[in-house]
Amino acid sequence: MRLWNGLSRIALGSAVAACLISCPAALADEVTTVADASAVLEWSNRVWECAEHGESDRVLEMLYNLPDGAARVGIGDLPESVAAARVNLDKAESTRTQRLAEVRAELSGLIAENNTKKAMASAIELQTLTNSDPSVLDESDMKSLIASAEREAHRLESAGKWLDAYGYFASLNVLYENQDRYTDDLKRLAQRWSMLRLYAPEKLHNLRSEQRVADGLEALPPYNAVGDDWQGKLETVSLPAVARCVTMAGVRHVEHSDFRDLLIGGYKAVQTMLSTADIYDTFPGLRDAAAREAFDSYLREQTRRIGGLAVSPDPDMVYESMRDLLKENARSVGVDPAAVLHEFGNGAMGVLDEYSSIEWPYEVDALNRTTEGQFQGVGIQITLDEAQQLKVVAPLPDTPAARARVRSGDIISAIDGETTLGIDLNQAVEKITGPAGTDVVLTIERQGEDAPMQVSLTRERIVLHTIKGWERNGPHDTDWDWFIDPQDKIGYVRISGFSRDTSGELRSAILDMKRQGAKGVILDLRYNPGGLLDEAVNVANLFVDEGVIVQQVDNAHRVQERRTARRGATVDSHIPMVVLINGGSASASEIVAGALQDYGKAILVGERSYGKGSVQNVYPLGRMAFKLTEQYYQLPGGRLIHRRPGTDTWGLEPDVKVSMLPSQIGDSLRVREEADIVEFGRDGRPVADPERPSATKLLTDGIDPQLETGVLLLKSRVAGAQLAAAGAAS
Numbered sequence: 001m002r003l004w005n006g007l008s009r010i011a012l013g014s015a016v017a018a019c020l021i022s023c024p025a026a027l028a029d030e031v032t033t034v035a036d037a038s039a040v041l042e043w044s045n046r047v048w049e050c051a052e053h054g055e056s057d058r059v060l061e062m063l064y065n066l067p068d069g070a071a072r073v074g075i076g077d078l079p080e081s082v083a084a085a086r087v088n089l090d091k092a093e094s095t096r097t098q099r100l101a102e103v104r105a106e107l108s109g110l111i112a113e114n115n116t117k118k119a120m121a122s123a124i125e126l127q128t129l130t131n132s133d134p135s136v137l138d139e140s141d142m143k144s145l146i147a148s149a150e151r152e153a154h155r156l157e158s159a160g161k162w163l164d165a166y167g168y169f170a171s172l173n174v175l176y177e178n179q180d181r182y183t184d185d186l187k188r189l190a191q192r193w194s195m196l197r198l199y200a201p202e203k204l205h206n207l208r209s210e211q212r213v214a215d216g217l218e219a220l221p222p223y224n225a226v227g228d229d230w231q232g233k234l235e236t237v238s239l240p241a242v243a244r245c246v247t248m249a250g251v252r253h254v255e256h257s258d259f260r261d262l263l264i265g266g267y268k269a270v271q272t273m274l275s276t277a278d279i280y281d282t283f284p285g286l287r288d289a290a291a292r293e294a295f296d297s298y299l300r301e302q303t304r305r306i307g308g309l310a311v312s313p314d315p316d317m318v319y320e321s322m323r324d325l326l327k328e329n330a331r332s333v334g335v336d337p338a339a340v341l342h343e344f345g346n347g348a349m350g351v352l353d354e355y356s357s358i359e360w361p362y363e364v365d366a367l368n369r370t371t372e373g374q375f376q377g378v379g380i381q382i383t384l385d386e387a388q389q390l391k392v393v394a395p396l397p398d399t400p401a402a403r404a405r406v407r408s409g410d411i412i413s414a415i416d417g418e419t420t421l422g423i424d425l426n427q428a429v430e431k432i433t434g435p436a437g438t439d440v441v442l443t444i445e446r447q448g449e450d451a452p453m454q455v456s457l458t459r460e461r462i463v464l465h466t467i468k469g470w471e472r473n474g475p476h477d478t479d480w481d482w483f484i485d486p487q488d489k490i491g492y493v494r495i496s497g498f499s500r501d502t503s504g505e506l507r508s509a510i511l512d513m514k515r516q517g518a519k520g521v522i523l524d525l526r527y528n529p530g531g532l533l534d535e536a537v538n539v540a541n542l543f544v545d546e547g548v549i550v551q552q553v554d555n556a557h558r559v560q561e562r563r564t565a566r567r568g569a570t571v572d573s574h575i576p577m578v579v580l581i582n583g584g585s586a587s588a589s590e591i592v593a594g595a596l597q598d599y600g601k602a603i604l605v606g607e608r609s610y611g612k613g614s615v616q617n618v619y620p621l622g623r624m625a626f627k628l629t630e631q632y633y634q635l636p637g638g639r640l641i642h643r644r645p646g647t648d649t650w651g652l653e654p655d656v657k658v659s660m661l662p663s664q665i666g667d668s669l670r671v672r673e674e675a676d677i678v679e680f681g682r683d684g685r686p687v688a689d690p691e692r693p694s695a696t697k698l699l700t701d702g703i704d705p706q707l708e709t710g711v712l713l714l715k716s717r718v719a720g721a722q723l724a725a726a727g728a729a730s
Contacts, residue, residue, distance in 0.1 A: 036069035037723050043067045044720025048576075051603045051713060056657045063712050064089065074726075075719035076487050085712055088702025096661055100129045111141055116148045120171040127175060128662050137175060146172065153185070160277055162192045163207050180645060187350055191272050194346070198230050199282040199339065205422070207278075220388055224422035226415075227430045230282070233362035234338040236623040242345045243322050245358050245626045247315040253352055254555050254614065254629050259313045262348040263306045263321055267299045269347020270325070270340060274299075274333070285334035295332040352629065355616050359625040365433070367618070367625060374464060374499070377433035378440060378457040380406060382425065389413075390420040390428055394677045396464075397477040400457040406444065408677050413452060414443035436460045466531075467505035468494040468676070471695050475680035478505065482513045484699075485711060488718045489517045494524040495539070498531030498588040503538035510542060510571045519721065520576040520714035522707070523592075526606065530587025533615070537563045540595040543577065543602070545570040549595045552615050552631040557640075560631055576717045577602040578710040581654060586610035590641050591633055594652050598637040603713060604654040606706045611643030611650030656713070658706045668704040671697050 043062065050058045064086050071079045103126045110119035123145055130136050137146070153168035166189040173182040196204040202223040209220035246266070250259040273279070273286075274296050280286045302321070306313070313321070322344065329340050345358045359367050369375040379399020385391045392410040395401035412420055415431045423431075432440055436459050444453045469480025470492040484492035491513040495502060513521065530536075533550075540549045544565045552561040579593045579602045590609050596602035615631035632642050643650035660668070675695040679687040698704040699711065 033069075033072055036067070037073045037726070039067040040070050040073050040075060041720055041723040041727065043070075044716050044723070047713065047716045048603070048720070051655050052600060054653070054655045056655065059656050059713075060658075060709070063709070063716065073723070075722065076715075078488075078715050078719050081712060081715055084700070085702075085708055088705065088708065091702055092661060092664070092705060095663070096129055099661070099663070100126070103129060107145075108141065111145055114148075116145065116152050117167070119145050120149055120168065124171060124174050125662055131659055146175065157189065161207075162189055162196065162276075162278070163204075163211055165189055166193060178648070188272060191269055191343070191346065191350075192276050195273060195276050195279055195343070198233065198342075199279045201225075201228055201424075203278045203281075205424070218387070221422040224419065224427065226418055226423060227427045230339075231336070234336075234342055234360065236361050237338040237341050239319075239322060239326065239337070239341060241621050241624055242341045242358065243319045244621065245345060246318055246322070246348050248619070248626060249349065249352060249356065249628060250312070250315070250318070252628055252630050253356065254631055255352075256555070257352055259315075259318050260306050260309060261351045263313070263318065264303050265351035266322075266344035266348040267303050267306075267325075269343045269350065271296060271299050272347075273335070273340075273343045283333070283335045283339070285332075288333065291332045291334075295328060298328045298332070353614065355612070355614055355627070356629045357627050359618075359627055361623040364623065364625055367627070369464070375433060375462055376436045376459055377462050378442075378459055379462045380432070382412070382428055382432075384425060385411075388422075390423060393673075396462065397475055397479075399462055400460060402475075404455050404457055406442075406455065407446065407679065409447065411445040412442050413445050416441050417443075434459050463501065464497075464499060465505060466495055466497045466499055466502045467509055468496065469509065472676060472678040472686075475684055478508075480509070482509060482518075483516070484522060484695075484707075485715065488715050489519040490711060490714045490718070491518045491521045492524065493521065495528055495589070495592075497528060498535040498539070500532065500535065502531070502535045503542065506539055507542055507571055514572065514575075518575065519718045520578070522578050522580065522710045522714065523596075523602065524580045524707070525585045525589040525593055526580050526582045526706070527584035528586070528589035529584070530589055530612065533563075533588060533591070536588035536591040538569070540592045541565045541569045542571050543573055543575075544595055544599050545573045547599065548636045550591050550636070551634040553634045553640075554631060557634070559634075573601065576714055576721075578713050579604050580706055580710055581606045581609045581652060582660075582706070583607055583610055585652075586612035590652055591635070594635040594637075594639065594641060597652065597655070598635055598639075603656060604652060605656045605658055605710045605713065606654050607657065607659055608653055609641070609651035611641055613640060613642035613650075656709060658709045660705060664703055664705065668698055668707075671695070671703060 043066065047059060047062050050062065064082060066079055066082050103122050107119055107122040107126060110116075110122060123142060127133075127136055136142060149168050149172055153165050153172070156162075156165035156168065166186070169182050169185045169189060173186055176182065193204070196207070202225065205220060205223040213219050246259075246262050250257055250262055274292050286292060302325075306321070322341075325344065326337050326340060329335055329337065342360065349357050365375070378401045379396040380401040381393035381396065383391055383393050390412040392401075392406060392408055392412065394408045395406045412428075414420060415428070418431075420428060432442075434440065438459050440457055440459060442455045442457065444455055446453065465477045467478075469482045470484045471481045473479050473481045482491045482493065484490055491510075493506065493509055495506065510518075510521070537549050546565050546567065548562055548564050550563050551559050552563075553559050577596065579596055581589070581593050581604055585593065585606075586609065590611075590613060593602070593604055593609065597604050613633040614629045615633060616627045616629050619626040619628070632640055634640055641651050671693050672695065675693050675697075677692065679689070681687050699708050702708070
């Protein structure tokens with residue numbers, strides 16, 4: 001490529017010289033044009049080369065400053081696009097500066113009013129607006145606020161206000177995101193929240209309602225007990241199954257966790273259960289203070305004993321310790337054994353890493369939806385609106401809901417005759433989904449209709465498509481206009497996750513774009529949490545024609561498994577590509593982006609990725625499953641992307657760093673979601689909706705500077721390629 005560019009520059013230079021010799025006056029304009037073309041070609045090459053070397057500031061400086069005379073060269077609308085981008089950049093900086101002053105004033109006022117909760121929200125926004133400048137946390141007002149928030153968090157937890165306490169600790173954790181300063185506090189309160197959600201959901205509902213009222217919002221509707229059966233959810237939980245998980249964790253976890261730590265983590269979780277007063281109605285034995293103290297004393301003694309062992313217990317001792325725990329529980333508080341095992345298991349897994357977990361019977365279906373990319377239901381996306389009504393976000397194309405003409409904005413007021421008032425999303429999902437071939441009746445209220453409608457739907461297997469284009473152009477979930485820039489033939493693909501059909505769908509999309517003359521592609525991996533490793537490898541293989549794509553290594557970096565590109569699987573290893581990443585890009589998406597970066601197949605634009613580079617294996621256990629981290633991912637260049645405790649580096653650093661304002665993040669997500677919701681009539685044509693925004697708004701209004709930068713990079717590359725071809729031809 002560099003040789004070709006060099007030859008093109010020589011050709012352009014020769015053309016200039018020829019004009020100067022043969023016709024210095026008559027062809028002066030042509031000489032100028034050829035010189036301009038040479039300057040633009042040089043500029044295009046330098047932009048891309050600087051991007052490849054991660055010279056982010058230099059790239060952005062050059063992108064927004066075309067060479068003089070660029071408008072006289074036949075490079076399409078690149079000059080206009082650069083000018084528009086500069087306007088958007090100036091507008092964003094003006095917005096940031098103005099909002100920064102406003103937030104500082106708001107923060108000072110809230111601190112003076114002793115309104116710690118709202119002040120913390122302002123503090124987080126301030127930190128974001130300053131691009132996480134560490135000096136912000138050293139300001140005297142911030143130090144005082146943080147100290148007040150810590151005191152309030154501990155006070156609220158002591159008072160049993162778990163949700164409020166969690167909110168404070170979560171805010172503090174955002175401010176100190178990379179320091180794990182509040183990790184233990186968040187884990188402990190997450191355990192309490194989890195217990196309330198499972199054993200006392202009505203109490204949790206009421207706490208949420210109280211929190212809304214305190215925040216000036218309307219109270220939630222009365223609690224709806226549909227699907228409220230914790231005993232049914234834990235029916236198949238047994239000592240052998242949970243003990244097997246703990247034993248496997250001690251033997252196979254990537255960091256070779258000590259059985260002592262696992263047992264102590266389990267004991268502490270059960271102690272947290274004893275002190276969570278909101279579940280006492282569910283487990284009356286916990287109301288007996290003497291019984292609670294006896295059990296707590298036992299747990300403290302076991303923690304001391306296990307912690308004092310000179311060597312780690314063996315698996316038999318682990319089983320015996322868990323069996324003795326259940327015996328002591330029966331002698332004292334008499335909590336259902338399945339519940340004790342549930343909390344002990346969660347506590348033991350909590351000392352490992354955030355991705356190792358026991359998937360309990362009520363969680364296995366959600367795990368399958370995530371990994372398989374399919375489920376059994378009727379095919380609707382749902383949410384709770386501001387009035388806490390169950391609302392349809394959109395029916396998925398080619399599903400029972402879409403065929404029954406369920407619409408975006410419909411209110412589902414009942415499921416199988418049972419009201420949805422007071423229901424939460426998890427309850428609604430449990431009621432609506434079910435075995436394929438079974439029926440569910442939704443009562444739907446629609447704006448403009450006088451009476452509710454009864455819609456009977458037969459459940460079927462629903463495939464979740466993970467490949468999306470620029471704008472919908474047909475009624476099917478695979479009908480997309482791929483071109484974000486039709487003039488320069490720049491394609492755009494979003495990958496929302498990695499399920500079993502992801503690579504196949506992406507292959508079809510890329511081939512479709514190539515048939516239409518694609519000259520560059522944007523691969524949007526922002527907010528992509530990952531998925532199946534095999535599919536990540538297959539996706540990278542579409543652009544990487546040989547070599548290692550990812551390796552799986554142990555904690556000493558010894559290679560345990562190697563995944564390589566398969567010859568013949570590549571669709572295009574040379575097309576110019578930009579990959580968009582941010583803090584929501586994790587796991588499989590980091591593998592793809594990292595491999596493309598290491599092989600020089602793509603320029604990464606955006607912000608540092610999440611840093612989830614660990615390998616989880618899933619082991620079926622009857623109605624349960626066990627997900628365990630056993631290895632780390634290593635990229636072709638040798639990088640580990642996983643965020644390990646005590647490390648300052650993780651994830652992927654973009655080649656071109658582009659941040660977004662909080663308002664831009666919110667607006668871009670809203671516009672993207674609304675633009676994707678297109679209703680098609682029976683004739684296959686889109687139904688007019690003047691309120692639905694066009695995806696183009698993301699660019700024209702400067703809402704998504706990361707996307708806009710990606711487009712400019714590719715337009716600069718396309719312009720250079722056109723000029724190089726013209727120079728070679730001359």
